[in-house]
Amino acid sequence: MTEPEPQRDLTDPTPVDPGNPPSCSCLTTKELQQNWREVKQRERPVRLLFEIPSSRIVEQTVHKYVVYQVVVMRSGSFDSRRVFVERRYSDFSCFHHKLLEEFDEELEEVVLPRKLLTGNFSPEIISERRLSLQDYLAKLYAIRCVRRSPHFPKFFTEQEQKRAHTLLRAGQFRLALEQLENILEIEEKLLPWQRPTLIVPTLCAMAVCYRDLKEPEQAFGAAQRALPPVRRYGLKQYRAALLGLLVDVGYELGRPVAQLQEELIRTKDVERGEVSSRSLKELVIRAFT
Structure with a gap:
């Protein structure tokens, strides 16, 4: 006579083997929720993140200016290389005006940090502007038509x-x-x-x-x-x-x-x-x- 299968303890916290998952009918509600969380984590959408971690002052014969290091990286996936470019405030300004020509209404609430006539090279102003420009790029990226525009990759x-x-x-x-x-x-x-x-x-x-x-x-x-x-x-x-x-x-x-x-x-x-x-x-x- 065949021995009856032992009943599975539904309170057993042993994790489910992802390589050999049981059928849904064998899973408890808790296990289904855990599996669903793992699936969502694996399928987390990839997004772009922009950081401006540093800046430097470039001094030339007749004038000087600040360049900002703009780091481009992906979230939602392993990104082993943080590539960066360097851009001046004037580059951001030119980029913004090109976008306004096409997306004036969409950019109604996205404001480029204003140009300063004095105090441009103080550490406090540079740090504040660095964070403002980082926030500006994040807001641009959040607008679908802007991030799909040819102007977006050209800037970088x-x-x-x-x-x-x-x-x-x-x-x-x-x-x-x-x-x-x-x-x-x-x-x-x-x-x-x-x-x-x-x-x-x-x-x-x-x-x-x-x-x-x-x-x-x-x-x-x-x-x-x-x-x-x-x-x-x-x-x-x-x-x-x-x-x-x-x-x-x-x-x-x-x-x-x-x-x-x-x-x-x-x-x-x-x-x-x-x-x-x-x-x-x-x-x-x-x-x-």
Whole structure:
């Protein structure tokens, strides 16, 4: 005769094994609530946080100014790298006026800290302004149309992009890569609220730098990452140039590139007259001229 199964003590606090969860009918209300809390914690939405932890005074021959270190990081997930940019008050002011041109009504209650004519360099004023600018960025991010606007990522990357392309045009590829890697980190943090095409110019510039530095593996990897959004969103100006680089570098690495070569031929054939004959390097160099 089969032994009856022992009754489970419903007051037993032993945690449920997440790798082998029991059916809902076997769970107590307390255990269901605990499981639900764990699920919600795992699926916590990712948000952006902005901190301005420090600032410094830059003194030049005829004037001086304060630059603020703006840290961009994600919440709701493990973020191992706190990337930052440096911005002056005038950068914030220019950014704010661009946003007002499009979102005047939405920004009715978002006020940029006012410009001061005196006392700008006292530690107390700088500290107060630092916290005010941090609060300003948080309020902007809370407005859906603003955080999805192209102006938003430009504020955090445009200066660095121009600097990177200046270095690239000068042939200083390693220094350009340092800028581009920082830009890519920020753009990837912004991707949940921006189209994937945001990272295409950066990845293309990185591919060019790696190729000229004789690092074909990294060049192939950067170009390979850029290709899917280029295909999906029809960025014709990049497609043939990217494919051309992938085919050339792929041959160098001994990769199978027959399909990429066929796609390149089809692309040039289908988009004849619309596809630029420029190389990827030429496209990248012209991006910020």
